[in-house]
Structures are given as C-alpha cells and as structure tokens.
Amino acid sequence: MSWENARDYVSVEMRRRIRQFGYEGADIIDLTVGDPDVSPPDWLTDQLIAWMADKSAHRYPTDESLGCRTFREAVADFYYWRFGVHLDVEREVLLLKEAKEGALYLSLSLLEKGDVAIVCDPCYPTFRTNTTAVGANVYSLSLGSDGHSIPDLSSIPVHVWEKTKAVFINFPCNPTGLSAPLSFYQELVELAFRYGFIVVNDNVYSELYYGALPPCSLLEVPDAREVAVEIHSLSKMFSVCGWRIGMLVGNAEVLRRVLRIKQMADAGVFMPFQLAAAHALRNGEAYLGQLRSMYGNCRDLLVQCLRSCGFQVRPPEAGMFVWAEIPLAEDSEQFCEELLAGSGVACVPGSRYSQNGRKHVRFSLSASDHAIREACNRIVKFVHLHR
Numbered sequence: 001m002s003w004e005n006a007r008d009y010v011s012v013e014m015r016r017r018i019r020q021f022g023y024e025g026a027d028i029i030d031l032t033v034g035d036p037d038v039s040p041p042d043w044l045t046d047q048l049i050a051w052m053a054d055k056s057a058h059r060y061p062t063d064e065s066l067g068c069r070t071f072r073e074a075v076a077d078f079y080y081w082r083f084g085v086h087l088d089v090e091r092e093v094l095l096l097k098e099a100k101e102g103a104l105y106l107s108l109s110l111l112e113k114g115d116v117a118i119v120c121d122p123c124y125p126t127f128r129t130n131t132t133a134v135g136a137n138v139y140s141l142s143l144g145s146d147g148h149s150i151p152d153l154s155s156i157p158v159h160v161w162e163k164t165k166a167v168f169i170n171f172p173c174n175p176t177g178l179s180a181p182l183s184f185y186q187e188l189v190e191l192a193f194r195y196g197f198i199v200v201n202d203n204v205y206s207e208l209y210y211g212a213l214p215p216c217s218l219l220e221v222p223d224a225r226e227v228a229v230e231i232h233s234l235s236k237m238f239s240v241c242g243w244r245i246g247m248l249v250g251n252a253e254v255l256r257r258v259l260r261i262k263q264m265a266d267a268g269v270f271m272p273f274q275l276a277a278a279h280a281l282r283n284g285e286a287y288l289g290q291l292r293s294m295y296g297n298c299r300d301l302l303v304q305c306l307r308s309c310g311f312q313v314r315p316p317e318a319g320m321f322v323w324a325e326i327p328l329a330e331d332s333e334q335f336c337e338e339l340l341a342g343s344g345v346a347c348v349p350g351s352r353y354s355q356n357g358r359k360h361v362r363f364s365l366s367a368s369d370h371a372i373r374e375a376c377n378r379i380v381k382f383v384h385l386h387r
C-alpha cells in the first residue's frame with residue numbers, strides 16, 4: 001500500500017503552480033478550486049459563535065468519531081425530506097471529518113491488493129488515487145468524450161464484475177456536472193446484488209442544481225442500503241469548506257468498518273461545528289436557493305463566454321464547475337499555463353480528472369459574479385490574441 005507515486009492533490013498542485021509562477025498577490029482570478037468565496041449565512045455563523053462561547057464545548061466531542069446524535073438526527077431528517085430515504089440514526093449515519101476522508105476510508109475498508117474497483121472517468125480524483133494506492137486495480141467507466149453521458153454498464157465484461165469489490169461514482173459529477181437518473185442507480189444496485197460489491201456515490205453537489213429536477217440519491221433505490229453507501233458534505237452546500245464536516249450514510253456494515261478505522265484516526269469533529277452543521281441542514285433551504293441562483297448565473301455567463309470563443313461546452317446540470325473542450329491547443333496543460341501567463345485566469349487541466357482529459361479544462365464557479373465577468377473578458381481577449 002503506497003501513496004508515494006500519487007500526484008499531489010489537485011488543489012495543492014494548483015495553488016503551488018500559481019505561487020511558482022510568481023503570480024501570488026498578482027491580479028489572478030483563481031478558478032481552479034471549488035472553494036466558495038461567498039459567506040455562509042449570518043444566522044449560521046452567529047449561532048456557531050454562540051456555541052463556541054460555551055466553555056464546555058471544547059472537550060472531546062460527544063460520541064467521538066461516530067458523531068453526536070443531534071448531528072446524526074439532522075442528517076437522517078435531511079435525507080428524509082430531501083430524498084424520501086429513512087435512515088437508522090444508530091447504524092446508517094456516520095459523521096465524517098470531510099467527504100475526502102470518507103473516500104479514503106472506504107478504499108481502505110473495501111479493497112485489497114488485486115481487487116478491482118470500477119471508477120467513473122472523469123471523476124473526483126481521490127477515488128482513483130486511493131484505489132491504486134491500496135494495490136487494487138481501477139477499471140475506468142467512461143462518461144463519454146464530453147463527460148456528459150450516463151455510463152453504459154452493459155459494456156463491462158462479466159469477468160470484471162466478478163472481481164469487482166467496489167464501484168465509485170460521483171453524481172452530480174465533479175468536473176462535468178452530469179447528474180444520474182434513478183434508473184442508472186437501479187441498474188447498478190441490481191448488479192451489486194448479483195456480483196456482491198459495494199456501490200459508493202459521492203453526492204456532495206446534490207443541492208447545487210440548475211434544472212427543475214433536483215438530483216436524486218443512490219439510496220432512493222429500494223434495498224440499496226444492503227449494497228450501497230453515499231458520501232455527503234456540508235462544505236459546498238453551506239460554503240463552509242473550512243469546517244471540515246460531512247457524513248457517510250447507508251449500509252450499516254460498511255459504516256461499521258469505516259468507523260473502526262476512524263476510531264484510530266480521529267475523535268470526531270469540534271462540537272460547535274457538529275451542532276452548527278445540524279442547524280444548517282435543518283434550516284438551509286432559503287440559503288440553498290440563493291446559492292443555486294448565484295452559481296446558475298455564473299454558470300450561464302461562463303458557458304456563454306466560452307462558447308463565443310470556440311470552446312465546446314455543455315452547461316453543467318449541477319455542481320460548481322464548467323468542463324470545456326479547448327479550442328486552441330491540443331494539450332490542456334499547456335493551455336492552462338498559457339492562459340494563466342497571458343490573462344491571469346487560472347483553471348485546471350482536464351487530465352487531473354480524466355485519463356482522456358487532455359483536451360479539456362475545468363473552471364470553478366466559486367468566485368464572485370464580478371470575478372467571473374472579468375475572467376470572461378480576459379479569456380475572450382486571450383483566445384482572440386492567440387488565434
């Protein structure tokens with residue numbers, strides 16, 4: 001088991017790249033990381049401060065790694081009102097320090113050397129890295145050349161299914177914003193029963209959607225909890241990436257195994273963050289509506305701008321990123337460097353998310369409307385100069 005050959009995590013690499021090029025402090029519009037610069041709501045931060053002022057809140061958290069009951073109940077209630085899914089608060093809800101932590105512990109608890117894990121391509125990169133690091137083999141499940149096609153499960157040979165221990169999917173997808181229909185989850189759950197693997201969906205963008213139909217949860221499939229878990233997080237929903245708090249829900253045995261690891265690695269999350277997360281999950285609807293409208297506007301601006309200068313791009317259905325095929329260079333690494341040097345706009349080469357991402361780049365929408373407008377002006381100028 002080794003992470004030695006893994007690339008640095010994408011946000012670390014991107015921040016270093018901006019520094020290395022001597023752009024730190026310069027007039028950079030950083031559209032690399034999905035780290036909202038919008039504030040969490042005042043009613044949430046005010047309450048958090050009040051809880052932090054309580055002197056008794058600074059001890060080890062109640063129920064330690066498992067998460068306090070108030071938090072777990074709020075998660076279960078959120079899953080019920082949002083997805084119609086009933087969760088057993090004691091066995092089917094687990095606190096995570098972050099979604100990223102969940103991704104790692106699931107790889108550690110589900111996979112062994114020589115196993116196969118099926119991973120969508122493109123996808124949130126930690127699933128592929130962790131699978132490889134634990135010595136398992138990745139079978140890539142393509143979302144098509146533009147990252148907007150629901151994967152064809154019938155294309156996977158039986159001998160691959162027979163060796164598969166886990167399927168990692170991430171819908172709504174980072175980086176493309178593709179949402180999966182319930183029928184896809186149904187098909188996958190049936191296969192999981194047939195071949196005996198666990199399905200993991202990373203659903204952290206479920207609330208940032210731009211169409212009439214909100215994304216669904218994998219756990220909406222009847223009996224999915226027998227073979228599936230879902231990762232979720234407060235980071236993007238409530239613009240609190242700095243808090244580091246999320247949740248793992250679904251199959252009780254998988255959660256138990258993850259908890260065994262967590263007990264050796266953490267003692268939970270600072271109580272005021274857990275209480276505030278519960279408060280946000282119970283009262284966040286209006287704020288989420290504002291976020292959807294804000295990101296939706298930024299999405300429309302950026303998509304329109306990119307199309308006007310020759311990028312191939314489909315508007316994301318959800319999430320906070322735009323995935324675009326570049327018009328100029330064959331190589332998106334080079335394109336990103338030139339765009340940064342020539343315009344001060346930073347974005348991520350597609351190869352960080354996809355084996356076939358050489359022609360794509362990812363732009364984050366987690367910047368102000370003003371910054372996105374300015375980025376659009378600069379991108380248009382840059383493309384016209386280099387044509």
Ligand SMILES: Cc1ncc(COP(=O)(O)O)c(C=O)c1O
Pocket residue numbers: 034097098099100101124170174202204232233234235236241244245246
């Ligand atoms: C799909 C996906 N999952 C998880 C995360 C990380 O979430 P957290 O901040 O809870 O670790 C990200 C962050 O970009 C993401 O895009």
